[in-house]
Every structure is written in C-alpha cells, then in structure tokens.
Amino acid sequence: MTVLFNAPRPIRSVLVANRGEIACRVMRTCRRLGLRTVAVHSDADADALHVRSADDSHRIGAGPATESYLDMDAVLAAARASGADAIHPGYGFLSENAAFARRCEEAGIVFIGPTPDAVAAMGSKIEAKRIAVEAGVPTVPGYHGDDQDPVRLAAEAERIGYPVLIKASAGGGGRGMRLVERPQDFAAALETARTEARSAFGDDSVLLERYIANPRHLEVQLVGDSHGNLVHLFERDCSVQRNNQKVLEEAPAPNLPGAVRARLHDTALKLGRAIGYRSAGTVEFIMEAGGSEPYFLEMNTRLQVEHPVTEAITGIDLVEWQLLVAAGLPLPLDQDAIRAVGHAIEARVAAERPEASFQPSIGRIAALQAPVGLRFDTGVEGGSQVTPFYDSMLAKLIAHGPDRSAARDRLEQGLSELSVLGLATNQAFLRDCVARPAFAEGRATTRFLVENFPDGWKPQGVDRLRALAAAIWATRLPAAQSPWQERGGFRVTGARRPASVELELSDDHGTASARLTLGPDGFALRIDDRDIVLGPLDLGSGPVEVGGAPVAFRCADDVVHLSHRGLAASVRLRPAIDVDRSATLSAASDGTVVAPLHGLVTDISVSAGERVEKGRPLMKMEAMKLVHTLVAPIDGTVAALRCAVGDTVPADHHLIEIAPLGEE
Template identity: 55%
Template sequence: MSFTRVLIANRGEIARRIQRGCRKLGLENVAVFSDADRDAPFVAEADHAVCIGGAAPSDSYLNVEAILEAARATGACAVHPGYGFLSENAGFAAAVEAAGLVFIGPEPDAIARMGSKIEAKAAAEAAGVPVLPGYRGEDQSDARLLQEAEALGTPFLVKASAGGGGRGMRLVSDPGDAPEAIASARAEAQSAFDDPAVFLERYAPRARHVEVQVLGDTHGTVLHLGDRDCSLQRNHQKLIEEAPAADLPEAVRDRMRAAAVRLAQAIGYRSAGTVEYLYDPGRGEYYFLEMNTRLQVEHPVTEAITGIDLVEWQLRIARGEPLALTQGDVQFDGHAIEIRIAAENPAENFRPETGEISLWAPPAGVRLDTGVEAGSVVSHHYDSMIAKLIVHAPDRAGAIRRAVVAMDAFAVGGVGLNLAYQRALLTHPDFEAFRHHTSGLPEMFPGGWTEPSADPRDMALAAMALHLHLAPAGASPWESLGSWRLTAPAGWPGATSYWETTKDDPIRVNGSGSVLTAVQLDGQTIAVESAALGSVLINWIPNCRCL
C-alpha cells in the first residue's frame, strides 16, 4: 500500500487542498485537467499535470479511462477523488483498485452500500441508529407505494434511493398529489442517477441538519471528530456550515456521535466519512439521513476545532497506517464557520456569474480554500462555488463577527459573488437565535432576498478606485484608456464613465493622479483632493466640495 505519487481526480479548490496534504507528507501530486482548466492555479501548482479531455465533465473529470491512463502515464500509484464527480462512485473505486492502484477512500463495497439510501437506512437500523418512519421496500409498484403513502400519512417525502443534492425528491402535503410526486421523483432519479428506485419517509418540518465526522483506519479503529451543523440550505444545497453544532442538547450530541461510530464500525469503514442526521428540536430526536463516503466540502470547520488534518489522515490511512490517536485524544477548541463563496447573483435567482476575475484580494488572517486567483476564468461548465472562507474563534458569536469582518474586507472584480447574501444569512436574527432550519429561507426572507443598495458616496468612491486601478500611476485617462475624443461632454476633459450593472446611467469620473471628481447618477458631485490605492482599498481625503 506504499505510494509516493498521488493522482488527484478533481479540480479547483479541493485539488489544491489535496496538493497541500500531499506536500505535507512529501508526496508528489498529479493534476488532471480539462481544456477549460488549462490555466487554472491547481494545474500550475501541480508536480505533474495531464490534460484528459474537453471542458464537459463527461469528457474529462468523469472519464474513468482517461483518468486511469493519466495515472499509468505519470507513474501515480494512488488516486484521491476529492468530492463531487467520481468521489462516491463505487465503480470508479473498483476500477482504480483493479488497475493495481490505491483508492484513497473507503472500499468500493462500502461506497455502494451507503450510496443506496435504502440499503444505508437498513444498515443504520441494524446498527441501532434511529431512522425516520417510512417505506423502503423492494416492491416499487405504484400500487404498493401509494398504499404505503396512505399508511404513512402526510406530510411525507418521496426520495430517490441513489444520488443526492435534492434531485429525485418531492414533498407531498396533500394525499392527492402522491401519484404525480412518485412519478416525477422516479423520472428525475432515472435521469440523474440511472436508477428509478424511490422510498418514502415522514417529513420532519423545521428540522436541522447535523452531521458527525468519522475517521476509520484499516486496523478496525473508528473515531468521531465531533459534529457540524449545516442547516442553512437552499434547495438542499448547503450554504454555511459550523462546528460544533450549536444549541444541541449534550445528551443528543453524545448519542449522535456514538451512533455514527457504530454505523462506521458495522460496515468496516476506512478513511474519512460523514454520518448525516435530521434533528427535530421539537421532539428532541434525531434520525439517520445518509452517509457520505468521502471528504466533505465542510471538512475545514472540523479541522479548525480539532487541529486534525483530514486529508493528511486520508493519505496515511490509505498507506495502511493505524490511527495515532484515541477518542480521548480528540479535543475540541472554540467554534468555526465556513462560508461557501459562489460566483452567482442571489438577487437574480442565483444566476451563475462567469468571466475573468480582474481583481482578487481576499481578507488576511483567515483560512481561504480557493480554486481561483486574479486572471482566472470562471466557466459555466462547473459548479459555481469557487472558494470557502473559514473562520475560527473562541465562541460562536466571535466566529460570526470574524466572518462578517472578513467578508466586508473581501475585494473582487470582474465576476459577481454571493458575499452580500451570505452576510445577510450570518447576521440574520434567526441564525443568531438558532431558529434556522433546512427549509427556513422563506421565513428568513419572506419576500425573497433583495440586495442592499449601496450608499451613493460609496459608489462614487468605488468608481474612483476602479479609475485608479485601471490607470497607471500618474497617467491621465487620455493616456491609459486607449481611446479619445476631440471634445469631452459638458466640459469634463478626459472624463471616464463607469456603469453599475443594475443602472442604465454611468458614474462619470474626471481627473488624473490623486485629484478626482465623480458625478453620480443623481447628479451629485463628490470631489477628492488626494486619492490613492493602498493594496485594493482607496485612501482618500475630501476637499469639502460635495455639491
């Protein structure tokens, strides 16, 4: 099981995260990339890199044979799947092992067993882990499903046995809607996962999503590394995660952790994995949801409160090393929060943003796992999440404050991000008071979320900052913008227009060097006698001519 070179079958921020883990252990890494990712940071930072196909995931990151051929060509003896793509594909794990390579993750049988939600819930029941009442039988006929739906009563969920991410899931509140919900869930499950099997389970309104991180070696040892809360979700996709889960009774927390270890032991689990639960605060009960047989997107918050490097231990376990710690050695320190940063516009129904990042200046003093930098191109071919901001503080309130400060200091240009929306979630009274739940966004923003309007002065200063950023020091717009006119409008020689994306009229900035004047959308003029860019922030002194 020894290896010195690891192929990373993934891209973006998780590829860079695994590269850091490899370097920590003195292992070489191999990046595989698509045509669209040729100039991505994870490719430039790799020890070896191989193009495996076109931009479409099916041509590259889901192309099993191309990935195995890249491993053979580069002499990689192990494959790390990261998360997403092929990470929970039992067939891929089996193909890696059949090729004589080490799969850095659990055994294919464990992936397959937990990949079927029906089988996973049966395994959980056998291990004494509570599950929601429902029907998970082999008889998939309409008559049997409708019979079981009537016995279960509303509200209930129809859920695809395979896959995840909310696909193949339907909520039934009226018994008359059951036939259509079952049919549409089946069709979506077949299309998304090539498996039409569904099951039924009682719907738990206002539930929270709590999960337990487990770590198992090849010598039979399984530990838990604490819990996380991932209840802020949109369409079953997590937005913000925190560790430990807040406002959770300690007795319930202990039972959740013990149950996760029992389930992992029962299936002979190795590597990092996550047992996910629905927690019903009204009943004070928890129920098994699923087990993710891979590294989670939110793993950094667990690393922050435990000091344990999960990627390092994935690599060590894959080499056959025993866990060098006991459950008593796992200590928890403070509170951590992770914010998923996505290139999307929440004010326009979360429309994806694409294009080149012209400015990338993340805050200092916090952890940022990112797949981009200035000059990177955000493509429509892949998931819109481009980074994760992770903060750690002695308590939850401190972590929230630190996250807000960090987001306010984040400067980015060229591509819009969801930072304002995530900030609104973090500072919402429901989040602070633990009233949030997995379906709570409509309650938090009853009329939908509206992006806050920028202060007019701030907009003018932003236009000035962009003006200085685009013009070399000491250069006038005449010298720097590449086009000219014989006479400028309204007596503003060298004036340059900057448009806010949601406005039809521009902000006009006049001047060069440090003396600038901006005419705003409402006609107000703001004049600055000394403006300079310090890093990416504008330092300015007004000359008291705000007209």
C-alpha cells in the same frame, strides 16, 4: 513522509481525481508530506489552478463531467500513465462510486477512501436506511423500496403523508431532491428529481421521506482504519441551506444539549461499526428544532466540503489521516486523545446571484483577494474562467475563534474584506446571513432562509456601489488624446459650476441613467430620481477606502469591476452622448424568453402557435448540475421556437418568442 513510503501499501505519488478547490486542498497536504501530485483535467480546465498546482497533469476529456471527471477509464488510464500509486477522489464525481473504488483495487492502485463494499452499502440511500434500521439507528419514516414505478411511489407518498421529500438515492448536495406539498404536484416533481439525479449521478432511483417542518441538520465526522479502530471527531451543524445545499457550516453544533450530542456520537459510531468503516466519512442526521431525537439521513463515504471546520477545532488534517489509513497504517490518535478547541464556521462562496433565485453566473474572474487571517480554500484566482460545466462553488472561507461569537465576528469581517471581481457571487448574501440574529444566536434551522428572507434576498447598497464605480471611472480614465476628449473633473469654472457628465450604466442589477457631479464637496451621483452623495474621495493611484472599508476595483475599458463590504458589481459606464439609442435592449416583458446562462435544452413543453399564460412552464435547461425551468413572461401566443431539445445554448440566447395577446 517516509512512513507512507514504507507502509504496508506504499504511497509516493497521488493522482487527485477531481478539480477546483478540493483538488488544490488535497494537493497541499500531499506536498507537505513529500508526495508527488498528479492532476487530471477536462478541456475546460486545461489552465485551471489545480492543474498548475500539480507536479504532473493529464487530459481526460471534454468539458462535460460525463466526458471527463466521471469517465473511469480515462481517470485510470491517467493514473497508469503518470505512475501514480494512489487516487484521491475528493468529493463529488467518482468519490462515492463503488465500481470505481473496486476498479482501483483491481488495477493495484490505492483508493484513498473506504472499501468498495462500504461505498456500495452507504452509496445507495435506500440500502443505507435498511442497514441503519438493522443496526438500531433511528430513521425518518418513509419509503426506501426497490419498486420505482411512479404509481407505486405516488401511493407511498400518500401513505407517508404530505408534505413529502423526494430524494435521489445515489447522491447528495441537494441534486435530485424535491419537496412536494400536494398530491397533484408529485408527478412533475418526481420527473424533475429523476432528471437531475440521472444527470448528476447516472442513477435516477429515489426514496421518499416524511418532511420534517423545522429541522436542524447535524452530522458527525468519523474516521476508521483497517486495524479495527473507529473514532468520531465531534459534530457539525449544517442547517443553513438553500435548495437543500449547504451554505454555512460550523463545529461544534451550537445550543445542543449534552445528551443529544452524546447520542449523535454514539449512533454514528454504531453505524460505522456495522459496516466496518475505514477512512473518513460523515453520518448525517436530521432533528426537529427543540427536539431530542436525531434521525439518520445518510452516510457520505468521502471527505465532506465542510471538513475544514472539524480540522480547525481538532487540529487534525483529515486528508493526512485518509492517506495514513489508505496506506494500511493505524489512526495516530485514539478517541480519548482527540479534543475540540474553540469554534469554527465556514461559508461557501459561489458564483451565483442570490437576488435572482441563485442563478449561477459564469465568466472570467478579473481579480481575487482573500482576507488576511482566515483560511481560504479555493481553486480559482484572478484570470480563472468559471464555466457552466461544474458546480458553482468557488471557494470556502473558514473562521476559527476561541468561542462561537469570536468565530462569527471574524467570518463576518472576512466576508466584508474578501473581493472577487468580474462575476457575480453570493458573498454579500453570506455576510447578511452571518449577521442575522437567528444565526448569531445559534438558532438556525433549515428554514433559516425562508424565515429571514421571506421575499428573497435583496442586495443593499447597489446605488452606492454604482456611484463609487462612476467616481472611479471618472478619476481613472486613460489619458485623453486631446483637450476636447478630456473627461476629468477639472474646470476653470469648477468653483461655481461643478463638472458633471450624463452617463448610461449597466450591470447585473439592471440599467440606469445617471449624472455624475464633481464639485467642491466631492462626488455625487443622481441615478434616475435618487441622489447618492459620496463626498470627498481620495481616488489617487493608491488603495481606496470608503467608510472605513477598502474598495477593491479593476478597470477594463468602460467597465469598472469593484467590491465594497462584500457587495460586488461589474458596472459598464458610458457618456450618454456616446450611447446608440437604437441598440438598447428590450425588456423581458416583451415576451422574449432568454437563456439565463450557458446550458443544455432538455425539454420543451410548448409548440408554435400555442396559447400560454404568464408563469406557465415552457421549457427546461440543465446547467451547473441543476435543472432550470423557464416560464412565460407574459400572456400570449408562442410566435417562434428558436431552440430544440439537445441544443447547447449560450447565456442570453433567445429561446422562445411570445406575441402579446392581440398581436398574434
């Protein structure tokens, strides 16, 4: 794009100081505009998709983000070595670091984002609240002071009144945020919030806010330039959240009175003008469901994860606008020329297990197939390794339609067709969320998950998926070396005595004994005391479809990776006669505390010989930017500690052994 080559601040080569889907997404626009792209990567990402998508790439450190993507010296050195004119920070990592933006300017490298002063002003939630109040923007009652003494914070929480929210001042994404409902829980929640904030943002300062019980989370997309122009690109609703992290986002916000919509836009513009905002940024608000007064929460001085829904309804490429503004050019359109057409909804696909309290999952993706006709932003593909070092989000699926109903229908269908094989994802959970009446009718608040899944989300159809895996396993077996090794379904006596095999199967949902039968009426599986009848199936060499929906699968030795209607599993199947009974795993009730995933041991609160009760917190681990508290599975006595603070342990590592009462 010659206009960028000849702009006041010329841009020809862009280093993307990020990874995953956002790095790939930024590079797509850069390539379309004729710009050279440079990737940076940690050791863990050496073969990542974003690295192979760039024109050039540079190693910047080890796997942990603090030793790579958060290392300003390493990123700037890569920019100099590659000859990059500009750096796009994406979101997360250094995207809202004022010192980094300033160092880019000092090095003569264009920072594709707002000015360092604007980043600093809004980067601290405490300072942002002060600016908002001075600008006449309504804020949630709370404490935004510099005194971070725990005693002062506890006193302020009492003044505000419980329940109260503790929020990291330097970041977002739900990290460093805790809801506290009772005074006696405040100290522990504060320490956990500070630990997460320090790990994710390098700053453990917090602010306190009154907890609004049933809120909607609304936000306005702004873009400004260095010529005094500032516009909004309408609003988004991001109310469906878990642990204060967004799950589903849409634009425009449904069921929003016109007067409230106008107030959102006007208030966001007022705040943007107060700081002379330049580049893309988002002003976030919270509002009681059914209310009419949106309160300012924070401003994110970067591109948002959910920006594709705004792009879908406006037809504007926000990364392109960021590039134009960074190059010193004016915005291509004024406010009157920006129109919203139709409705768009985005779902965040993450490597996690919703049925297990959203525990992150790691491993290698066996295969990935995106649905046709929907936008799919991702940084992974078949063969990609998902590590414990970074956020668990794998991709974003975005549906756009002429109205909200059409967009929702397309997203639900897309979530059924998308297949990610090889590790657990939240895909089926997302599909169930989109199908719930509260979401379908546009009535979701941040309490959506609590109200719709009060006992937690549980997958439906696990046994049917296992039955499909068993049928595929039996049909797609490798050729036998002799007739005595043949496990196919053909039998001379098959008409009167169906072929069957006793199986032991295991997957993320547990282990089970089963019998697979193939008779004149097709396949059937008996799991424990449950019968699953599949009937006739065409499991030849071509595509497989069951119940009108495709079955995606990949076989590897005795494991079948498969996905059907959004539910996926990796099922290990073996004939029962081949299973070594002495090698069966002991249940969690035996008192063994194991690592739920690869991570760092950050705290151990018990010692050998100490008596503990079931449910008592024993230790903390940090993985995928979150702090996980592990509790005692039984009443008993700590028999052994098999880890220490500072240890990096793999998934399933035995951490603590608890002897049941009476066996000490």
